Structure formats: structure tokens, C-alpha cells
Amino acid sequence: MKKLIVNADDFGFNSKINQGIIYAFKNGVVTSTSLIVTYEGLKDAINLAKDNPRLSVGIHIDLDKFFEIDHSRGKIVGYKVSPLPLDEIKSEIKRQIEVLLSEGIVPDHLSGHHHVHLVDEIFPIVVEVMKEYKIPSIRFHRKILYSPDKHDEFKNLLDSNNIVYPPYFIEGWYWGNIDEPYTIAELLTHPGYGELWREYELSSSCDPKLKLYLREKNIQLITYKDLVEEFKTKNN
Numbered sequence: 001m002k003k004l005i006v007n008a009d010d011f012g013f014n015s016k017i018n019q020g021i022i023y024a025f026k027n028g029v030v031t032s033t034s035l036i037v038t039y040e041g042l043k044d045a046i047n048l049a050k051d052n053p054r055l056s057v058g059i060h061i062d063l064d065k066f067f068e069i070d071h072s073r074g075k076i077v078g079y080k081v082s083p084l085p086l087d088e089i090k091s092e093i094k095r096q097i098e099v100l101l102s103e104g105i106v107p108d109h110l111s112g113h114h115h116v117h118l119v120d121e122i123f124p125i126v127v128e129v130m131k132e133y134k135i136p137s138i139r140f141h142r143k144i145l146y147s148p149d150k151h152d153e154f155k156n157l158l159d160s161n162n163i164v165y166p167p168y169f170i171e172g173w174y175w176g177n178i179d180e181p182y183t184i185a186e187l188l189t190h191p192g193y194g195e196l197w198r199e200y201e202l203s204s205s206c207d208p209k210l211k212l213y214l215r216e217k218n219i220q221l222i223t224y225k226d227l228v229e230e231f232k233t234k235n236n
Contacts, residue, residue: 001218001219001220002182002183002184002185002217002218002219002220003183003184003185003219003220003221003222003226004178004184004185004186004187004214004219004220004221004222005031005032005056005166005184005185005186005187005221005222005223005224005226005227006029006030006031006032006186006187006189006205006221007030007031007032007033007034007056007058007111007139007186007187007188007189007224008021008024008025008030008032008033008034008189008190008191008205009033009034009036009060009111009113009188009189009190010034010036010060010113010190010192011033011034011035011036011041011045011048011049011057011060012035012036012037012039012041012042012044012045012046012060013036013039013040013041013192014039014040014041014194015040015041015044016192016193016194017041017190017191017192017193017194017198018041018044018045018048018192019192019193020191020192020193020198020199020202021033021191021192022048022052022055023191023202023206024189024191024202024205024206025052025055026052027206028191028202028205028206028207028210028211029205029206029210029211029214029221030189030191030205031055031056031221031222031223032055032056032057032058032109032223032224033049033055033056033057033058034057034058034059034060034109034111035049035057035058035059035060035100035105035107036060036062036113037059037062037096037099037100038062038096039062042099046100046103046105049105050104050105056108056109056223056224056225057100057105057107057108058107058108058109058110058111058135058137058224059096059097059100059107059109059110059111059135060111060112060113061093061096061110061111061112061113061116061117061126062096062112062113062116063089063092063093063112063113063116063122064113064114064116065080066079066080066081066084066085066089067079067080067114067116067119068080069114074114075114075115076114076115076116076119076146083121084121084122086121086122086125089122089125090125090128090129093125093126093129094129094132094133097129097133097135101133107135108135108136108137108223108224108225108228109135109136109137109138109139109224110126110130110135110137110138110139111138111139112126112139115139115144115146117138117139118140118144118145118146118154119146120146120147120150123150123154123157124157126138127157127158127161127163130161130163131161131163136162136163136164136228137163137164137165137224137227137228138158138163138164138165139165139166139169139186139188140154140155140158140165140169141165141166141167141168141169143169143171144169144171162231162235164227164228164231166184166185166186166227167182167183167184167185168180168182168183168184168185168186169185169186169188170182170185170186170187170188171188172187172188172189172190172201173187173189173200173201173204173205178213178214178217178219179217184222184227189201189204189205191205191206
């Protein structure tokens with residue numbers, strides 16, 4: 001049986017995106033979301049998370065202020081300050097986690113806005129902070145690393161610290177993606193209202209034919225919490 005986490009990024013960005021994510025959770029295949037604490041929709045997202053306790057919630061680290069971003073591709077293309085102020089970055093990561101904790105939200109996974117958590121210099125800091133705050137799982141895959149040659153080194157760092165990650169990653173909805181060869185995967189989506197591309201992903205996430213197809217193909221929808229529990233069971 002295949003197992004699939006469908007994770008919605010940008011929870012907390014604004015109320016329209018928040019509404020889309022919750023709709024996709026209640027009426028579609030979204031099982032998990034990553035909450036960004038630096039935008040206007042934070043309080044709304046926190047209230048919605050508390051109203052929907054079955055929704056798996058992680059922290060979506062935002063470090064855009066340190067980087068040049070190509071928003072057309074959603075990628076980091078340069079540093080605003082070089083070398084990176086790593087102590088300041090570490091403090092900012094901790095601050096963002098503590099915002100959620102102060103609101104009673106305990107993140108069960110970590111990801112980065114524009115995959116910033118996978119920047120070479122930042123990844124070891126992220127692992128250190130995750131251990132400190134007992135965040136058990138992370139988005140990680142070779143295809144989204146900024147330096148794919150770092151894959152084995154970073155994987156060993158995660159494994160040695162018992163941090164769990166889906167072994168396969170699917171970036172967005174496209175034809176045939178859920179038929180790719182995996183056992184456990186995360187599919188990243190951005191459902192929401194107010195932007196055409198987000199509304200397309202919302203529609204895809206809620207397509208009744210998709211739910212039927214998942215059942216026919218024996219693909220089980222899971223959360224990051226389920227992933228962590230499975231890891232614990234195997235290793236106890």
C-alpha cells in the first residue's frame with residue numbers, strides 16, 4: 001500500500017489562503033499544513049487549527065528577509081547579506097517556533113518558505129533547533145536541495161538525530177504524480193482563494209474523482225503525525 005501526505009503550504013499567509021486550506025482539508029485530500037507566522041493571517045490560522053484538531057500542523061519557516069527571491073519560480077537566487085548572519089538566523093527560527101508554542105500549537109513537522117531550511121549553511125542549524133524543540137519530522141528530498149551533492153551528508157545528519165522525513169517528494173499537482181514510484185511520499189500543494197493558481201490547486205485537492213482514484217489504487221492518506229508514529233513503532 002502506498003501512503004501519501006498531502007501538505008498545504010502557506011497557512012497563515014492571509015484569510016483567503018487559510019479558508020482554502022481548511023476547505024481542502026474538510027472536503028478534499030489535504031491532511032497536513034505548514035503554518036507561516038510572519039504574515040497577516042496568523043491569528044486566523046491559529047484559530048482555525050484549534051477548530052480542526054485532526055489537521056496536522058507544522059511550522060513553515062520564513063527567512064525571506066535574508067535572501068533574494070525569484071518569485072516567478074519560488075526559489076532563492078542570492079543572499080542579501082554575505083556571509084549569512086547565522087546567529088541571527090538561528091534566533092529568528094527559534095522565535096517563529098515560539099510564536100506557535102505560545103499559542104498552544106505544537107508543530108509536528110518543519111518546512112521552509114521557498115525551501116529555505118535546505119540552504120547549505122542553514123540546514124545544520126535547523127536540525128539543532130528541531131532537536132531543542134522536539135520537532136520530530138521535516139520536509140527533505142534530494143530534488144529540492146539547493147546542493148543535491150549534500151544529500152547523503154544531510155540525510156545522515158537527520159538519521160543520526162532520529163528526525164523523520166517522507167522518503168519521496170512530489171512538488172505540486174500535475175498529471176500522473178500520484179502514480180510515481182514511492183511507498184511513502186509528501187505531495188506539496190498550495191490551495192487557497194484569491195489567486196488563480198491557488199484556486200486551481202484547491203480544485204485539484206477537492207476533485208471527487210481524485211478521492212475515488214486514491215481508493216481504487218489503494219493509496220492511503222496519512223499525516224506527518226502518522227509518519228512519526230510509524231517510525232516509533234518500527235524502532236521500539
